[in-house]
Amino acid sequence: MQIYVCVKHVPDSAANIHILGNTQIDEKVAFLLNPYDEHAVTEAAVLKKTVPDSDIIAVCMGKKDAEKTIRSAMAMGADRGLVVETDAVCDSMTTARALHAAIVQDGSPDIIFTGKESIDSEGMQTLFRIGALFDFPVVTNAVSLEIKSGKAVVTCELAGGRTRTFQLALPCVLGAGRGLNTPNYPTFPDVVKARKKPIQTISLDSLGIPPGPGSAKIVALEPLIQKRRPKKILGTPAEQAKEIIRILQQDAKVIS
Amino acid sequence: MNKKYDAIIIGAGVIGTPIAFELCKMGYKTLNVDKLPDAGEGSTAGSCAIVRAHYSTEDGVALAYEGFKYWLDWENYLGNVTDEKGMAKYMNTGSILLKSEGHDWRKVQKNYDAVGVKYIEWDLDTIKKHVPPIDLHKFWPVRRPEDPKFFDEPTEMLEGAIFCPEGGYVNDPALSAHNIMRAAEAKGGEFMFNAEVVDIRSENGKVTGITLKDGTQIDAGIVVNVGGPHSFKINQMAEGVWEGCNIKTKSLRHEVMYCPSPEDYDYLNDGYHMSDGDIGCYVRPEVGNLFLIGSEDPDCDPQEWVDPDEFYAGKGGHGRDNVLTDEQWKAQCYRLGKRIPTLQVPNQPKGVVDLYDCSDDWIPVYDKSDLDGFYMAIGTSGNQYKNAPVVGRMMAELIDACEKGLDHDKEPFQYEFKYTKRTLNVGFFSRKREINYDSSFSVNG
Numbered sequence: 001m002q003i004y005v006c007v008k009h010v011p012d013s014a015a016n017i018h019i020l021g022n023t024q025i026d027e028k029v030a031f032l033l034n035p036y037d038e039h040a041v042t043e044a045a046v047l048k049k050t051v052p053d054s055d056i057i058a059v060c061m062g063k064k065d066a067e068k069t070i071r072s073a074m075a076m077g078a079d080r081g082l083v084v085e086t087d088a089v090c091d092s093m094t095t096a097r098a099l100h101a102a103i104v105q106d107g108s109p110d111i112i113f114t115g116k117e118s119i120d121s122e123g124m125q126t127l128f129r130i131g132a133l134f135d136f137p138v139v140t141n142a143v144s145l146e147i148k149s150g151k152a153v154v155t156c157e158l159a160g161g162r163t164r165t166f167q168l169a170l171p172c173v174l175g176a177g178r179g180l181n182t183p184n185y186p187t188f189p190d191v192v193k194a195r196k197k198p199i200q201t202i203s204l205d206s207l208g209i210p211p212g213p214g215s216a217k218i219v220a221l222e223p224l225i226q227k228r229r230p231k232k233i234l235g236t237p238a239e240q241a242k243e244i245i246r247i248l249q250q251d252a253k254v255i256s
Numbered sequence: 257m258n259k260k261y262d263a264i265i266i267g268a269g270v271i272g273t274p275i276a277f278e279l280c281k282m283g284y285k286t287l288n289v290d291k292l293p294d295a296g297e298g299s300t301a302g303s304c305a306i307v308r309a310h311y312s313t314e315d316g317v318a319l320a321y322e323g324f325k326y327w328l329d330w331e332n333y334l335g336n337v338t339d340e341k342g343m344a345k346y347m348n349t350g351s352i353l354l355k356s357e358g359h360d361w362r363k364v365q366k367n368y369d370a371v372g373v374k375y376i377e378w379d380l381d382t383i384k385k386h387v388p389p390i391d392l393h394k395f396w397p398v399r400r401p402e403d404p405k406f407f408d409e410p411t412e413m414l415e416g417a418i419f420c421p422e423g424g425y426v427n428d429p430a431l432s433a434h435n436i437m438r439a440a441e442a443k444g445g446e447f448m449f450n451a452e453v454v455d456i457r458s459e460n461g462k463v464t465g466i467t468l469k470d471g472t473q474i475d476a477g478i479v480v481n482v483g484g485p486h487s488f489k490i491n492q493m494a495e496g497v498w499e500g501c502n503i504k505t506k507s508l509r510h511e512v513m514y515c516p517s518p519e520d521y522d523y524l525n526d527g528y529h530m531s532d533g534d535i536g537c538y539v540r541p542e543v544g545n546l547f548l549i550g551s552e553d554p555d556c557d558p559q560e561w562v563d564p565d566e567f568y569a570g571k572g573g574h575g576r577d578n579v580l581t582d583e584q585w586k587a588q589c590y591r592l593g594k595r596i597p598t599l600q601v602p603n604q605p606k607g608v609v610d611l612y613d614c615s616d617d618w619i620p621v622y623d624k625s626d627l628d629g630f631y632m633a634i635g636t637s638g639n640q641y642k643n644a645p646v647v648g649r650m651m652a653e654l655i656d657a658c659e660k661g662l663d664h665d666k667e668p669f670q671y672e673f674k675y676t677k678r679t680l681n682v683g684f685f686s687r688k689r690e691i692n693y694d695s696s697f698s699v700n701g
Binding site for chain 2: 014015029030031038195236237
C-alpha cells in the first residue's frame with residue numbers, strides 16, 4: 001500500500017505571535033508538525049502494521065524549514081518525505097494542486113491522510129480539494145478507521161459529538177480528528193532512525209502546476225485581544241467550589 | 257503619616273517569606289511587599305523545588321543538608337499553622353547523582369563525608385534495579401542535537417551513582433511559600449501584594465524606608481532585598497548598595513521541560529530525583545506521570561541574560577522571551593531520551609520558562625550592604641530553593657546581630673545550624689568576596 005500523509009509546518013500555538021505588515025505573522029517563532037497531522041501520521045503507522053509492505057510518504061509544502069516537520073513525521077513512522085519548497089504563501093487551491101502534482105509524480109496512492117485542519121489557517125479545504133483533483137472520496141474528522149475487504153470503514157465525528165460511519169472505496173482521502181488515536185510520539189532511537197530516512201525536495205515551480213481558476217489571499221490579519229476581567233472568588237473552599245460550579249454552569253455554560 | 261515597621265522585606269517568595277517568619281519569631285514587626293498578587297507567584301513558582309545535598313563546596317553541602325531537616329519536618333517548622341490552600345508536601349524520593357564527568361562527584365562525596373550526609377554507592381546493576389528503563393551508557397560530552405556528533409553511538413558505560421535517601425522535591429513550590437507566609441502572619445507578619453517598589457529611601461547613610469509605584473511611602477529601619485530576578489534592580493535603587501557589591505547579580509533565562517514518562521514506568525510513584533551530568537540534565541517526577549527535565553547549563557547551550565521586566569512582559573523575541581523554544585525542548589528531551597530510550601517526546605514543547613537570579617559565581621549573596629539597615633538574600637542562581645528555611649533563619653540572625661552592633665564585614669557572623677550543629681561562616685556569602693572558583697558555575701552550585 002502506498003500511504004501518503006499530507007502534513008503542514010505550523011507555528012507553535014503557545015508562541016507569542018506578532019503580526020507584521022497587517023498580512024503575515026513574524027515567523028521567528030517555533031514551528032512544528034500540525035497537531036491534527038500527528039493523528040494522521042500515527043494512523044498511517046497503525047495501518048502499516050496490518051499491511052506490512054506499505055510505504056508511508058509524508059508530503060509537505062512550505063519553506064525550506066518545513067523539512068523539520070517532515071523529520072518529525074518520519075520519526076513518528078513515515079518512511080520517506082517529500083517537500084514541495086516555496087517561499088510563497090499559497091491558498092488552499094494552489095496548495096492542493098501542488099500536493100496533488102507531487103503525489104502523482106511520486107507514485108500511486110492507496111490512501112491519503114491529512115489532519116482535519118491546520119491550526120494556523122484553519123481553512124479545512126485542502127483535503128477536499130486534493131480529493132476532487134484525484135476524484136477520490138473524502139471524509140473528515142475521522143475517529144476510527146478499518147480496512148475491510150478493500151474498503152475503508154471510517155467513523156467521523158459530527159457537530160455535537162454525533163458520529164456517522166461511512167464505507168469508502170479506496171483510494172480515498174481521510175481527514176484525521178483528535179479522536180482517531182493517541183499520537184505515537186517518537187523516542188530518541190526513532191529520531192536517530194528518522195535522520196537516515198530520505199527526503200526529496202521539489203520546487204513548486206518545477207511541478208509546473210496550472211494556475212487555479214480562482215484565488216484567495218489574506219488582506220488583513222487582526223489579533224484577538226482577549227479582555228480579561230479577573231474576579232476574586234471569596235469564601236470557604238466549599239463556597240468557592242460552589243461558586244466555580246455556578247460560573248461554569250450559568251455564566252460560561254460549559255457544564256450542565 | 258507613613259506606616260512604620262521594624263523591617264520591610266522586598267519579595268514574598270520562598271526566601272522572603274521565611275526571613276519574615278524568623279524575624280517575627282524574634283519580635284520584629286515585618287512587612288513583605290511583592291509586586292505580584294500572592295506569595296510564591298514569582299520565580300519561586302517556576303522553581304523545580306529539588307531538595308538535594310550535592311554541591312561543589314562543603315558549606316554548600318552543609319547548608320542543603322540542614323535544609324533537609326526542615327522539609328522532613330514541615331508542619332512542625334511552620335508551628336502547625338493551617339493554610340486554606342493546603343500544605344506543600346515533601347516528596348522524599350531519594351536523590352541519585354550519577355557518577356560522570358559532568359559532576360565533580362568525588363568532591364561531592366568528600367563533602368558528604370565531611371558533613372555526614374547519609375548516602376549509598378550504587379553500581380550499575382543497582383541503578384538498573386531501581387530505574388528499570390535506564391540506559392547506563394556514557395554519552396559525555398554534552399552536545400546539542402544540531403551537532404551531528406550528538407547522534408554518535410556510545411561505547412563506554414558509566415561507573416555508578418551516589419544515592420542520597422533523604423533527597424527529593426517539594427510538590428508545589430508556590431504553595432510552600434504561601435504556607436510560610438501563613439506561618440509568618442500567625443506570628444504578626446504582614447504582607448502587601450500588587451505593590452511594586454520604585455525607591456529605597458535613605459538618610460545619612462541609613463535606610464529609612466521604601467516608596468511604592470503608587471507613591472505610598474512605608475518606613476522601616478531595616479529593608480531586605482529578596483527580589484529574586486529583580487534583585488539587581490532593587491540594589492540599584494538603594495544608595496551605594498550596587499556599587500558596594502563585588503559580586504553582582506543578573507537574571508538568566510532558563511527552560512524546564514515536562515515530558516510524559518514511558519507508559520510502562522510509573523515514574524511519579526516509583527521514580528527518583530536524578531542529577532545526570534553526563535547528559536547535562538536533572539529530572540524529577542511531576543504530577544501526570546511526567547518527567548520534569550531541567551538543564552545543568554552545559555557549556556554548549558546558549559545563556560540568555562535578560563531584563564526581568566521585559567521577559568515577564570513576553571518581550572524579547574524567540575529564545576529571549578517567556579516562551580519555550582523548540583531547539584531547547586529537543587536538546588533537553590533528546591538528552592534524556594538517550595538515558596531513557598523509551599521516553600516518547602511530543603512535538604510541542606511543554607514546560608516552564610523562568611529566570612534565575614544569578615550571581616557572578618553562582619553562589620548566593622546573603623549579606624548586609626554598604627547602606628546601614630539594608631540587607632540582601634539574592635543571587636540564588638536556581639539552586640537555593642531547598643535552603644530557603646535555613647536561609648530565613650540565618651538571615652534573621654544576621655540582621656539581628658548587625659542591628660545590635662556586629663560589624664559583619666570585619667568579623668563575619670557565625671551561624672550555628674539548628675539540626676546538624678555545624679557552624680557556618682556567613683562571610684562565605686559576602687558581597688565583598690572574590691569570585692569563588694570552587695563553584696561549579698552552574699545550577700549545581
